Amino acid sequence: MKNFKDKADLIWKVADLLRGDYKQSDYGKVILPLTVIRRLDCVLEPTKDKVLAYLPKVDSLKESAKDIALNKVAGFNFHNKSQFNFDKLIADSNNVAVNLRNYISGFSTSAREIIEYFTFDDQIDRMDDPKADILFRVLKKFQEIDLSDMDSMEMGYVFEELIRKFAEQSNETAGEHFTPREVIKLMVNLLFNEDKSILTQEGIVKTLYDPACGTGGMLSIAETYLNDLNPKAELKVFGQEINPESYAICKSDMLIKGQNPSNIKFGNTFTVDGLEFDKFDYMLSNPPFGVDWKKAEKIIKSEADKKGMSGRFGAGLPRINDGSLLFLQHMMSKMKPDGTRIAVVFNGSPLFTGAAESGESNIRRWIIENDWLEAVIAMPDQLFYNTGISTYIWIVTNHKSKVRKGKIQLINATGVKDEEFLKEGKLEFNRFWNKKDRSLGNKRKEIPENGTTKGIGFITQLYGNFEENEFSKIYPNEFFGYWRITVEQPLLENGKVVTDRSGNPKPDSTIRDYENIPFLKKNSEGKLTPQAIKEYFKSEVKPHLPKAWIDESKTKTGYEINFTKYFYEFKPLRPLAEIKANIMALEEKTVVAEKTILE
Structure with missing residues (x-):
């Protein structure tokens, strides 16, 4: 993979031009939409002249028919019929604002609607104002950044790196926007592992949904996994996102990859289910940890009361300050009767919070007594950018294999926390993570992606083998x-x-x-x-x-x-003789230190 961080750093440096005219917390209002527009510009560049040459031939067609014809010439599900591109925009420095608006309006409807979610037109006015007069310089910097050599996965990394930086500047929660890619890859491995025989069939078509899809990282990695496994398979992806910038980035990614961008819905999943009547083969998500649902309380309680088990939240309502199990119930309402698999990552709270017959306990009871919980994997701490807490991947399905029926597998993939194990050379206790050379926010660990003896490969193997050992326990539902x-x-x-x-x-x-x-x-x-x-x-x-x-x-x-x-293992206390020897050694060091200071 090319160094996505170098590209992200180049884009980040453009923000230096905004200093003084913009607060740091507002840099993203300029940088993110321009990154999307520049990305679209680079992708369309090879066929731009062909589109312009073909314009007279479709002039008499209706707008919808014209879009279809020009998209075909462009080679994507979108095009730009404006005479401008970034090269031509900076060639006319006196009219850059009006020309930029002309260029944006030249995008086909699907692409133009994505840009509108950034409300970027306001920023054009702001940068073009004589008091700032930075619009041309900002565009010039972007024109110098070539994004044509970045594939969809790499661009995802670029956007996530930018969002992380902007979130740090404005003290926002970066982790609400995206999930570390190695965590997603592990979740995808676990999600598809039981179905490999199905997914390798020629011409197989499956659907996947993420109710909190952010910039689309989970959807992209799942699609890449299936394409690598079976190039003749098709994964249609769907999602919903509440943050307008993340939503726009996700839709632009879908557009470039040839997915249907209308499958990505905008809004609060709890209050307006954008895919209310859809069911999916697979679901994958990292909902915000411990997010409260006070704003949606009235609608959620009303649905629970009126629809009961025929709605999304009939099993129970968790406490108001943590909607994690609401997300899971929402996802489970979209399971297909003939079988759906779900991978979702939570903090520890949904596992044990709530006394008997509380909302949380009743939801767990509903899931377990229906034999839908397949596995829970405890992950290392310090994996995420915005929190150092430990996390857990839940695998939920209404179509367990025969050998898994009536049972739940627990995998302890936290790795060693006691450094003494490493000093003694017991490396087998840390086959799950590596320490990062440099922290990214709270992220100090990463899960290795290659090989079968450590990291993703090892955890997937523990899950697939479905055997008990020091890292894997299997219990009956009861x-x-x-x-x-x-x-x-x-x-x-x-x-x-x-x-x-x-x-x-x-x-x-x-x-x-x-x-x-x-x-x-x-x-x-x-x-x-x-x-x-x-x-x-x-x-x-x-x-x-x-x-x-x-x-x-x-x-x-x-x-x-x-x-x-x-997974508790009793560690016997050290012998008194050993403790006494350690204390005496410390006392001797203290005496020597005192003499050195006094001399």
């Missing part, structure tokens, strides 16, 4: 369920039990307690077997609280996935 019981004890007055009219002891609310009782327990052979509430209560509670009882009217059912507990 393993994650539990009953939350309310344990009551009698109210005492002057040492006597207080009873109600029926002679039953009244509970003392001040000493009321709760117990979570797992559905399954390990027997003497270490095998998981069903567990009864009364049996647990008798063996685990009664010996300590002989007068206690269960208020069965308050018993609740919950589901959670506690990753740390399942």
